[in-house]
Amino acid sequence: MSAMRKNILTTFIAILLPLIVCPQTYKYIGMEDGLSNRQVYAIEKDRKGYMWFLTPEGIDRYNGKEFKHYKLMDGDQELNSAINLNWLYLDTDGVLWEIGKKGRVFRYESQHDRFQLVYKLPKQTEKEHNTPVSYGYVDEKGQIWLCTHKQIYLYDSRNNHTRHIRNQLDENITCILQTDTAHYFIGTDQGIHYAELKDSILQLNPCDKLDSLNLQVNELYLDKSTRKVFIGTFLKGIFVYDLNRHQLLQLQTELTDITINCIQEFGKNMVLIATDGAGVYRLNTDTYECEPYITADYNRYNAMNGNSITDLYIDDEQRIWMANFPIGITVRDNRYADFHWIKHSIGNRQSLVNNRVNAVIEDRDGDLWFATDNGISLYNDRQEQWTSFLSTFETGGKNKSHSYISLCEVAPGIIWAGGYSSGVYQIDKCNRSVQFFTPASMGNAGIRADKYIRAILKTSDGKIWAGGYYNLKEIDYTRRQVRLIGGLSDITALTENDSTHLWVGTVNGLYRLEKQSGKAEYVELPVESHYIYSLYQSDDQKLYIGTNNTGLLIYDLEEKQFYHFDKDNSSLISNNIYCILPDGEGGFFLSTESTLTTFNPHSKIFHNWTKEQGLKAEHFNASAGTLRRNGQLVFGSTDGAIEFDKNMVLPDHYTTKMVFSDFKVLYETVYPGDKHSPLTTNIDDIDLLRLKYDQNIFSLQVSSINYDYPSLVLYSWKLEGFYDKWSQPSRDNIISFTNLSPGEYTLRVRAISNENHDTVLEERSLPIVIDKPLWFSWWAWLAYILFTLGALITALRIYLLRKQKRESNEKIRFFINTAHDIRTPLTLIKAPLEDLANHEQLSESGRNNIHTALRNVHVLLRLTTNLINFERADTYGGKLRVAEYELGAYLEETLNIFREYAKVKRIALTYEKNFDYLNVWIDKDKMDSILKNLLSNALKYTAEEGSVMLEATETAEQWTIEVKDTGIGVPAAEQRKLFRMHFRGSNAVNAKITGSGIGLLLVWKLVRLHKGKLSFSSTEGQGSTVRVSFPKNRKAYRKATFVDALPNRETELPPVQPEERVEESPTATVLPNRENTAEQPQATSNHEKILVVEDNDELREYLRQTLSDEYTVQTCNNGRQALEVVKDYTPDLIISDIMMPEMRGDELCRTLKKDINTSHIPIILLTALNTERSIIEGLQTGADDYLVKPFNVGILRATIANLLQNRRLLRSKYASLAINDEKPETPCNNCTDDLDWKFITTVTRYVEDNIEKSEFNVDSLCALMNMSRTSFYNKLKALTDQAPADYIRIIRLKRAAKLLREKQYNITEISEMTGFNDVKYFREVFKKYYKVSPSQYAKGGDEPSNEKDIERQQ
DSSP states (O other): OHHHHHHHHHHHHHHHHHHSSSSOOOEOOOGGOOSOOSOOOEEEOOSSOOOEEETTTEEEEEEESSSSOEEETTTTEOOOOOOOOOEEETTTHHHSSEOOOOOOEEEETTTTTTTEEEEEEEEEHHHHHHOOSSEEETTTTTTEEESSSSSEEEEETTTTTTEEEEEOOOSOEEEEEEESSSSEEEEEEEEEEEEEEEEEEEEEOOOOOTTOOSEEEEOOOOTTTTEEEEEEESSSSSSEEEEETTTTEEOOSSTTTTTEEEEOSSTTTTEEEEEEOOOEEETTTTTTOOEEEEETTTOOSSOOOOOOEEEEEEOOOOOEEEEEETTTEEEEEEEOOOOOOOOOTTOOSSSSSOOHHHHHEOOTTTTTTEEEEEEEEEEEEETTEEEEESSSSSSOOOOOOOOOOEEEEETEEEEEEEEEESSSSEETTTEEEEEEEEEGTTTTTTSOOOOOOOEEOOOSSSSSEEEEESEEEEETTTEEEEEEEEEOOEEEEEEOOOSEEEEETTTTTTEEEETTOEEEEEOOOOSOOEEEEEEEEOTTTTTEEEESSOOOEEEETTTTTTEETTTTSOOOOOOOOEEEEEEEOEEEEEEESSSSSEEEETTEEEEEEGGGGOOOOSSSEEEEEEETTEEEEEETTTTEEEEEEEOOOOOOOOEEEEEEEEEEETEOOOOOSSOOOOOOSSSOOOOOEEOOGGGGGEEEHHHHHEESSSGGGEEEEEEETTTOOOOOOOOEEEEESOOSHHHHHHHOOOOOOOOOOTTTEEEEEEEEEEEEGGGGHHHHHHHHHHHHHHHHHHHHHHHHHHHHHHHHHHHHHHHHHHHHHHHHHHHHHHHHHHHHHHSSOOOHHHHHHHHHHHHHHHHHHHHHHHHHHHHHHHHHHTOOOOEEEEHHHHHHHHHHHHHHHHHHOEEEEEEEEEEEEEEEEEEEEHHHHHHHHHHHHHHHHHHOOOOEEEEEESSSEEEEEEEEEOSSOGGGGGGTTTTTTTTOOOOHTTTTTTSSSSSHHHHHHHHHHHEEEEEEEEETEEEEEEEEEEEOOOGGGGGGEOOOOOOOOOOOOOOOOOSOOOOOOOGGGGGGHHHHTSSSSOOOOSSEEEEOSOHHHHHHHHHHHHHHHTEEEEESOOOHHHHHHHHOOOOOOOEESSSOEEEOOOHHHHHHHHSSTTTTTOOOEEEEOOOOHHHHHHHHHTSEEESSSSOOHHHHHHHHHHHHHHHHHHHHHTTOOTTTOOOOSSSTTOOOHHHHHHHHHHHHHHHHHTTTTTTTTHHHHHHHHTTTTHHHHHHHHHHHHHHHHHHHHHHHHHHHHHHHHHHOOOOOOHHTTTTTTTTTHHHHHHHHSSSHHHHHHTTTSSSOHHHHHHHOOO
8 A cells, every 4th residue: 555655656746846847958969979060050850760950061860879971962072051051851751851052952862871962953043143042942742942033943852853933922932831732821031922833833812911011031830720820030020820810910029129040839839939049939829928938048057058049840759959059959858857057167256166076965054065176165055155165265274285075064063074185174154264173182192183084974972983094083072082993994984883883984895883892893795896985874774885896785784695786787887886875765866977876776776867868967976965855966076066856757768769770791781772782672661681692691780769868778689590599788789690591580689778678678570581592492402413313323433443443553563562572682683693793703604694694683673663663653643853855865875775685686776866966855764664665665576687766856846756666566456455554465475475564554654744645556467666756845844843964873784585695784893803802801890880771681681791891780670770779889881771661761861860969870772763753852861872772782882982981081071170160162972961060060169168167078068069978979989080088188289289379378378278277288298299399389490290290190
C-alpha cells in the first residue's frame, strides 16, 4: 500500500513539476560542435529524423551526436555565400530541396547521399540581375517556384519539366502560402495578394482589404483550425486575415517595430513567432494574446543566449530548434527542468568569488557558504546578497593563501574553513571577522598544525573533528580543548557511524575509529584503489563509499558485505565518485567528473545527467555538495556550482532511430545504380540485401538519431545463420563480414541502453542472401561428377603406368647400384694388373694374358659408366651445365679415342666437316655420352673392312653431327622400338654381338635435354645413319647454368671389345717404378701418417698394404669412425671413399675442414662418379683432390706425395712467419683455406700483444685460443713443426732482434720488453738462435749471412 502511495505521489509530482519549475533547459550548438557556420538561414527535419541546417558554407546534417557537411557543386564550382544558399524545404514526398537567389535548385539524393544540381535559371536572367530570384518555394505538388521580378519559373520535380509564367504582380515576391491545390497568398515587398494558378497563368483575385496593405511581408502562416492567415511583416508587426469572415486585423502587440522572420505552430491554438532582435514570442490564435516566450537572459548562464532568430523548427518532442545569429543553433527542451548555475561574474562583487568551488554548506540560517580557490563566498538567500572572506579582493587581510577545500558550521554563525595549505580559519558571520585557528590557540602548543584540511565534521555530541595531511584532531569547541588522534594521516572524508564511532576515509583506505579511545580499525576494501573521496552512511545501516577510479562501494554494516558498482557492471559513466548526497526519498545523487548520477538502491539502477541533457558544469569536486533544507541540491565544480530541486525528474525515455549507412563491398562504398552494386535503393531502406558470391566481404555503419542522450546508445548485433549469439554491447558501430559462405542470413541489430543493458531502445533486422556461384549449380555438380570420374580413370591409368615404370626403374636401379659396386672391385683388379704390367718382367704369353685381362676390365668399366650415365640423365637431365668449346678440336679429340680400336678391327674411321673453326655451347658430360655411344655402336656393329664416318656440318641456325656406318643395320620392322629400354635388334642378337640395350635410349634422352633433334635411318645389311643437330645460339640455353670449360679429367680408356688388343695406358709411364719405390726408407714411426677410410674391406686392405712401405697407414670403414680416430691419430693425410654407410665421405670432408683442429689435413676423395658436376661438388666440400674409381695406383701415390710436399712447404712458411706478416696475395697450390692462416696469425697476434709479460706461457695462449693444451699442441705442431713453447720463444727473439736493430734500448731493457726476466738466459737463447750474441747482432758486424738460413736450420 505504501509503495502504491509512493508511486502515486511520484506521478503527481512529475505532473506538477512543469508548473512548479520553469522548463527551459538549453543546449547550444556551435562551430566547436561541428556546425559549419554560426549563421544559419534555415532549419528542416527529414522523415528519418535528421536535422538539416542551411549555412553560408553549405548544408549540415545532424543526428544529435555528430555533423556531416554537404557541399553544393555546380560542376567544379563550389557554391557558398548568401546569394547561393537561401531556402531549404522538405516537400510532401519527403525530398529535401535547396534553392538559391542565383536560381540554382538542388535535390538531396539519399541513394548517393549527396545534393544534385537539377535545375538553374537561364544565364540571361543572371545577366539582368546578380540575384534574380527574390523568393524560392516548393508547393504541395512538388513544383519549385523561382520568383523573379518579371517571371516565375516553375520546375516540376516529378517530370523535370520547367515552365515560366509572367509575374502579374510586378513586385518582388518575398513569401508564398498555399491554401489549397490552386490558390495562394503571395507576399511581396509592397504588400500581399491572393492568386490562383490555373493553366500556367497566375491570376490575381481582387481583395480590397489585402490589396490596400502597403508593407513588406516576410512570413505567412495559415492556422487551419480557425482558417486565419497570420502575416508577419517588416517593422509593421503582425496582421491576421480571417478567411471565413474576410476581415483583416492588425494585432496590438509589442512587435510593431520588430521584423518577423518565422511563424510556427506550437500546440493547440498557439504559435511561436521568431523575430529579429526580440527573441521568440508566443501567440494565442484565439485570443491574440502575445507574450515573450524565449528571450535572452544575460544574467544567467543556462538561459537563452540571443534574440536574433532567423528561423525555428519545433519537433515532435517539443524541442525548439532556433537559428540564433550569431551563435549558431540554440535548442530549448521543454521536458527538462531548469537549474541555477552559480558562477563568478568578472568585476561583479555581487557574485561567486571564484568559479572553482571546493566545498558547499548551508548554515542554520539557510544561507550558502562556498569554499573556492579565492576565498570564501557567503550568499544570503533572503537578501540575495554576496559577501566574500579571505579572498584577494579583501583589503587588509593578513592571509597569503586563498584556497580553501572544506567548510563546517562549528557553532551558530561560526564557520570553520579548512585551507589547502594554511590550516583552519574561523569566520564569524555576525561581525564578519576572520581568525586563524591553531591548536596553540586552545592551549595545546605541542600539537602540530596541519595543512590540506579536506574534512571538518561536527558530530552529534558537539565535538569537532578536523582531518588533514598530517593528523586527525578532536576539538572540544566549548571547552577549548584539542586531542591528537595518532596513527591516521591523509584524511579525505569523515562521517559519523554511531554515537561512539567515526568513519575515516583516507588516501590509503577506510578506518572505523572509536571516539573515546582513539583506536582505529582498518577496513579492507575489495577494490584495487583504496583512495576515498566521499563517505555517507544511510539510515538503513549502509555506508556509501566514493572511491578514486574504482566506482561506488556500498558496505552493508549488518551483513558485513560489500557491493561494488563501476563502469563495467553498471551504467556509471565514471569510476571517480566525488560526492554522495541523499535526495530525501531514499535515493542518492552522485557527482563525477562531468556528470550527475542518480542511484536507486532498491532497483540498483543508475541514471545520468550529462552535458548532452543540458548540464553545464565541467568537473565536479570531491565532497563539494549539500542538500538544503528546502529540498534544493547544490554541487560545486571547477566551473561554478549548480543548484536544482531534488525532485527534478530527468526523462528516462529517449527517442532513438537506428540508421544503416555507408555500405561497403570489398572495402569500397557502393551506392544504388553503381556498376555491380547490389543495392536497388538506399541501404537503410532496403528490404532484402542480395549479394553475389564474390561480394561476400562487406560492411555497413550503424548510427542512431538521438537528440537527448546520444552517448546512451550502444550497439549489439548477431547474424542468424552464421552465429546466433549477440555481440557484447559497445560503441563500435561498424558491422563487417569477411568471406561469408553462400546462403541465407538475417542481420539483427539492437540499440542498447548504456544505463541498463537489458533495455533495448530499438531493434532492426535485415535479411541477407548470398547467391551461389555458377559452379555450385546442379548442372555444375553434374559436370564435377563426370569430371571426377574421368579424373579417377585417368589417375588409375597413370597409377598403372607409374607402377610399371617404377618396377622398371627398380630393375634399372638394381643394375646401377650393381655398377657402383662393380667399380670398387674393378679397382682391385685393375690396379694389381697395371702394377704387374709395368714393374714385372713377364714372358710374351704372360704379357698377352695381362693385356687381355685389362681389355675386359675396361669393357666392364664402359658398361658401368653407361648405366650410371643413364641414371644421371633421369636424375639431372633438366640441369644443363654448358660451356663454350671449339667443335672441331672437341670432335677430333673424341674421335682419336676410337682410332686404335678401329685400326684393330680394320675399319676405316673418317672425319669430315664444312667449317674451319666453330665455337659451340655444350654440356660436355652429356655430349661425351652421346658421341661415345654413337661411335661405339657404329664400330661394334660394323664388320671388318667396313667404314664409319663422322661428319660435322654448320648452318645459320644449328650444327649437325652424322655418324654413318656400313654395319648390319636394323630391320625395318624393329626401327620403331630402337629407343626403347633394353631393345636390341634381332640380327644383333643372332650375330651374338654383346650389348646392354640402353645406349641409344640414353642418347635419345640426352639429345632432347640438350635442346637437339635426333633422326635415324637404316637399311638391314647395308648400314645405319644417325643424325643429331643442336642450336648454335646461346639463347637456346638461357635456363642452363653457364660454367667455364674444365680440363679433361677423363681416366677411362676407349671402349674395346674383349677379343681386341689395346696399348698400355699412357698414364702408366709416369708412375714410379718398383726399383725407385724400393729405395725409399722402410716405414718407421717417423713416417708420415695416412688415414684410409673405405667401406670395402678388400680395397681398404689393398690400399693399406700398397702405401705402408712409404707411410704409416691407419684404416676406418666409415666416416663417423674416422671422426673419432682423427682426434687421437692426427694423420698427415686422409684418403676417403664418398659412398659409405653412417657418414658419407663428402660429409666427413666438410666436417673436418670446418674444424680448426683438423682443417689443415689434406683429403683425397675416391668415387665412382666421374662427371664434371661430381668433381666440382667434391672439391667444393674442401677436398684437396678427387680420383675416380678404378684409379691408377701410381697416380694415387703421386697425388699423395704432391699434397704432403705442399704441406711441408706451407709448414715452413708458417714456421718462418715474421712479426706483422700478412697473408700473401697469391696462395700456393693445394694450400689449406683461410682457416689455418687465421689460426697462425691469431696465435702470433696474441703472443705479440702479451710479449712483455714474462708470465705469458703456453697455458695462457691455450686459454686465449679456447683450446685444450693437447689440441693446441697438435694443431701448431702440424702447421709449423714447432712446439708451442718454442714458437713463443721464436716470436720473442724476433721482436728482440728488431729492437736491437733500432738501437733505442739496451740489452737489459730489450730483455724485459720481450718477456725475458733473466738477461743471462736471454743472451744464451738469442745466441743459440741467431749464432751471434745480442751485442754483436746490434752492431751488425758479425751477423749471420742470412737470417732465413738460420730459420731454415731450425
